[in-house]
Amino acid sequence: MPDELAKIVAEYKGERGALIPILQKVQENFGYLPEETIAEIAKSCGMSESEVFGVATFYAQFYFTARGKHTVKVCLGTACHVRGGERILDEVKRELDVESGGTTKDNKFSLERVACFGSCALAPVLVVDKDVYGRMTVSKAKDTITKYE
Amino acid sequence: MTFEKIREQAVSEWKALQSSKKPLLLVGAGTCGGAAGVFNVLQAIEEELARQKVEAIIIRVGCMGLCFAEPMIGIVKPGRPQIIYGDLNPELATQLVKDYLVNDNPRSDLAMGYVGEGTVDGIPYLFDLPVLKPQIRLVLHNCGFIDPEKINHYIANGGYSGLVKALNMSPEAIIEEIKKSGLRGRGGAGFPTGQKWDFCRKAPGNDKYIICNADEGDPGAFMNRSLLEGDPHSVLEGMAIGAYTIGANHGYIYCRAEYPLALERLRLALRQMEEYGFIGDNILGSGFDFHIKIKEGAGAFVCGEETALMASIEGKRGMPRARPPFPAISGLWGKPTNINNVETWANTARILQKGSEWYASYGAEKSKGTKTFALVGKVERTGLIEVPLGITLRQIIYDIGGGILKGKGFKAVQTGGPSGGCLPPSMLDSPVDYESLAAAGSIIGSGGMIVADEDTCMVDLTRYFLTFTQEESCGKCPPCRVGTRQMLGILTRITQGEGRTGDIEQLERIATTVKQGSLCGLGQTAPNPVLTTIRYFRNEYEAHINEKRCPSLACKNLISFYILPEKCQGCMLCMRNCPTQAIAGGKRLVHVIDQNKCIKCGTCIDVCPPRFAAVTKVSGEQIEVPLEPVPIGSSA
Numbered sequence: 001m002p003d004e005l006a007k008i009v010a011e012y013k014g015e016r017g018a019l020i021p022i023l024q025k026v027q028e029n030f031g032y033l034p035e036e037t038i039a040e041i042a043k044s045c046g047m048s049e050s051e052v053f054g055v056a057t058f059y060a061q062f063y064f065t066a067r068g069k070h071t072v073k074v075c076l077g078t079a080c081h082v083r084g085g086e087r088i089l090d091e092v093k094r095e096l097d098v099e100s101g102g103t104t105k106d107n108k109f110s111l112e113r114v115a116c117f118g119s120c121a122l123a124p125v126l127v128v129d130k131d132v133y134g135r136m137t138v139s140k141a142k143d144t145i146t147k148y149e
Numbered sequence: 150m151t152f153e154k155i156r157e158q159a160v161s162e163w164k165a166l167q168s169s170k171k172p173l174l175l176v177g178a179g180t181c182g183g184a185a186g187v188f189n190v191l192q193a194i195e196e197e198l199a200r201q202k203v204e205a206i207i208i209r210v211g212c213m214g215l216c217f218a219e220p221m222i223g224i225v226k227p228g229r230p231q232i233i234y235g236d237l238n239p240e241l242a243t244q245l246v247k248d249y250l251v252n253d254n255p256r257s258d259l260a261m262g263y264v265g266e267g268t269v270d271g272i273p274y275l276f277d278l279p280v281l282k283p284q285i286r287l288v289l290h291n292c293g294f295i296d297p298e299k300i301n302h303y304i305a306n307g308g309y310s311g312l313v314k315a316l317n318m319s320p321e322a323i324i325e326e327i328k329k330s331g332l333r334g335r336g337g338a339g340f341p342t343g344q345k346w347d348f349c350r351k352a353p354g355n356d357k358y359i360i361c362n363a364d365e366g367d368p369g370a371f372m373n374r375s376l377l378e379g380d381p382h383s384v385l386e387g388m389a390i391g392a393y394t395i396g397a398n399h400g401y402i403y404c405r406a407e408y409p410l411a412l413e414r415l416r417l418a419l420r421q422m423e424e425y426g427f428i429g430d431n432i433l434g435s436g437f438d439f440h441i442k443i444k445e446g447a448g449a450f451v452c453g454e455e456t457a458l459m460a461s462i463e464g465k466r467g468m469p470r471a472r473p474p475f476p477a478i479s480g481l482w483g484k485p486t487n488i489n490n491v492e493t494w495a496n497t498a499r500i501l502q503k504g505s506e507w508y509a510s511y512g513a514e515k516s517k518g519t520k521t522f523a524l525v526g527k528v529e530r531t532g533l534i535e536v537p538l539g540i541t542l543r544q545i546i547y548d549i550g551g552g553i554l555k556g557k558g559f560k561a562v563q564t565g566g567p568s569g570g571c572l573p574p575s576m577l578d579s580p581v582d583y584e585s586l587a588a589a590g591s592i593i594g595s596g597g598m599i600v601a602d603e604d605t606c607m608v609d610l611t612r613y614f615l616t617f618t619q620e621e622s623c624g625k626c627p628p629c630r631v632g633t634r635q636m637l638g639i640l641t642r643i644t645q646g647e648g649r650t651g652d653i654e655q656l657e658r659i660a661t662t663v664k665q666g667s668l669c670g671l672g673q674t675a676p677n678p679v680l681t682t683i684r685y686f687r688n689e690y691e692a693h694i695n696e697k698r699c700p701s702l703a704c705k706n707l708i709s710f711y712i713l714p715e716k717c718q719g720c721m722l723c724m725r726n727c728p729t730q731a732i733a734g735g736k737r738l739v740h741v742i743d744q745n746k747c748i749k750c751g752t753c754i755d756v757c758p759p760r761f762a763a764v765t766k767v768s769g770e771q772i773e774v775p776l777e778p779v780p781i782g783s784s785a
Contacts (some may be wrong), residue, residue, distance in 0.1 A: 138750070
């Protein structure tokens with residue numbers, strides 16, 4: 001891990017406002033922000049650890065614990081809301097037996113609700129990893145998710 | 150290479166493509182096309198082409214905006230206009246290859262319309278369709294028709310001629326041109342763009358920045374995503390023009406991470422610009438230097454606010470600050486900064502390409518030009534639209550949108566996202582321009598337009614918006630931080646049937662305080678959904694509070710599901726599908742829902758065959774039904 005982290009940090013050396021891109025790269029690499037990386041990031045940006053932590057906790061994108069193998073995101077944007085997104089979320093929660101924000105016991109799925117994916121014309125929308133599924137229904141949701149191994 | 154040479158090359162490449170001897174297939178491969186399954190359709194087409202040994206050119210285009218008809222493809226056969234086919238699936242697409250490409254039957258039954266020169270029997274001109282007729286495409290003109298990954302396609306269609314023109318003008322003359330066009334900021338606030346550029350240009354200091362705000366965070370809005378995916382160069386050309394005018398050598402694009410395809414297209418487009426010398430040092434020999442960096446958002450709605458966005462670029466928590474000083478004087482890194490929305494930048498490119506008079510000939514008196522909207526929710530034809538400002542809501546919802554889904558009644562249209570308001574049927578004939586919507590208590594906003602029908606509960610919709618703004622409040626100002634939470638608490642109580650007399654007045658008081666006491670746009674506008682729904686839909690609040698009834702049958706705590714004994718045929722479908730085993734029954738028995746076990750998911754209504762329609766939903770009343778399953782016919 002230290003090597004990979006050092007590489008990411010070196011890439012942004014001397015660049016102004018690099019903290020967020022560094023956090024994004026670290027998360028992309030490790031799947032989340034491991035606690036032990038924060039000190040190293042802070043040092044490279046010339047900031048205190050609490051400042052780095054302050055920025056990381058401000059943004060919804062960053063996690064401090066490992067995520068499931070797949071991330072299921074249920075959109076609850078306005079269009080999805082009026083077209084029944086909440087029902088899709090309820091069904092996914094039941095199916096995976098997990099609350100939103102949580103990860104299943106077998107670490108296979110993490111569930112998130114998201115404010116908008118911008119595929120509103122196909123509402124309601126369900127996203128698994130990078131695959132976007134539109135015109136979702138309660139019965140289709142189950143089949144869509146169980147496809148993922 | 151001079152621009153003239155580049156343009157000649159691009160035009161000949163474009164012409165060669167148009168007059169190719171091979172058929173040309175344009176596949177709508179934006180994010181929504183993908184979500185609708187266009188890649189399965191494409192695979193089927195490629196397999197059939199191989200089987201039939203037909204050679205064709207396939208290009209992936211952006212979104213045409215007719216999202217309701219996705220997946221879509223356009224086919225150009227040599228010497229024929231392009232025919233657009235919608236609602237395809239792999240089987241239909243395979244058949245279409247056989248019928249049109251092999252046997253020359255254009256399948257007018259599957260076609261939506263044609264574009265280009267010539268006609269095809271039995272197929273209407275695409276832009277004569279009701280969904281497109283009221284639309285005017287100044288900004289979206291390329292979307293769906295060019296390959297967004299080919300800079301030459303953009304150039305061949307007039308692209309970058311605006312930049313070239315600008316580089317030969319004085320900055321003052323460009324500002325005059327933008328002012329004359331009447332263009333106002335398309336991010337929502339509607340500030341005159343020419344004036345904004347002028348402020349930043351005149352600000353003291355040599356180190357200046359421009360920013361493109363592509364942090365399209367309003368739920369229910371995707372105009373910027375479609376434009377960035379379908380025609381990224383139009384935005385970049387506008388930025389280069391703005392940078393030259395203002396005298397900024399550095400630009401940033403702040404784009405939300407939820408838009409991976411848009412980000413990819415932007416990165417590619419920037420590399421292409423560099424190759425042609427449209428960006429970098431000494432652009433097209435003008436002596437002007439301009440560089441653009443892309444910053445990916447990290448998931449914070451408040452970063453759509455300009456001062457928060459700049460804090461985020463600087464690597465800080467995205468919290469807004471007080472203005473003045475305005476960004477034009479002290480913005481990014483404390484330097485003069487001009488920030489515009491994606492659509493505004495693209496508009497400036499078009500204005501320079503075609504002239505301010507041309508632009509100002511569209512639109513209304515004080516709101517010139519066109520605006521893109523994401524028309525979504527309970528309308529028949531959802532999609533991305535571009536209309537002249539001044540058009541009425543009725544024209545948008547009924548003519549373009551085709552009316553309310555399944556013929557239901559129109560209840561409200563929500564404009565401006567969480568910062569906007571809900572407008573009732575009585576406002577249908579008001580024109581869509583900055584002033585009229587503001588007078589009605591809403592805003593044009595960035596362009597989300599969500600239609601609600603009789604099944605949408607306005608109190609619940611307001612609760613939904615407050616959930617959003619409460620979560621996204623950055624926490625800096627107490628009125629917003631505390632006020633949104635308090636309003637959400639009251640709204641939640643009301644939707645759960647625990648509303649109290651005085652709640653409405655309390656909501657109004659808090660809303661007014663939050664509006665007045667917040668620093669940034671998020672807090673100042675978060676109460677708008679509350680205030681407009683109380684103004685226009687007070688009766689719904691009263692029904693929830695006084696009668697513990699949800700008139701739209703939407704609030705879970707206030708509704709019950711019953712199976713009507715006289716209609717139930719004992720088919721057992723609902724019983725089998727109920728996720729909580731709340732339904733008792735059996736073959737030829739009237740089924741009964743255990744109200745204590747029912748989680749009100751609505752699955753029973755969905756699966757009950759329409760010819761029986763035995764499940765009913767009520768609020769504020771009880772229906773007499775047997776307590777246990779009884780043989781059909783015995784209870785009546």
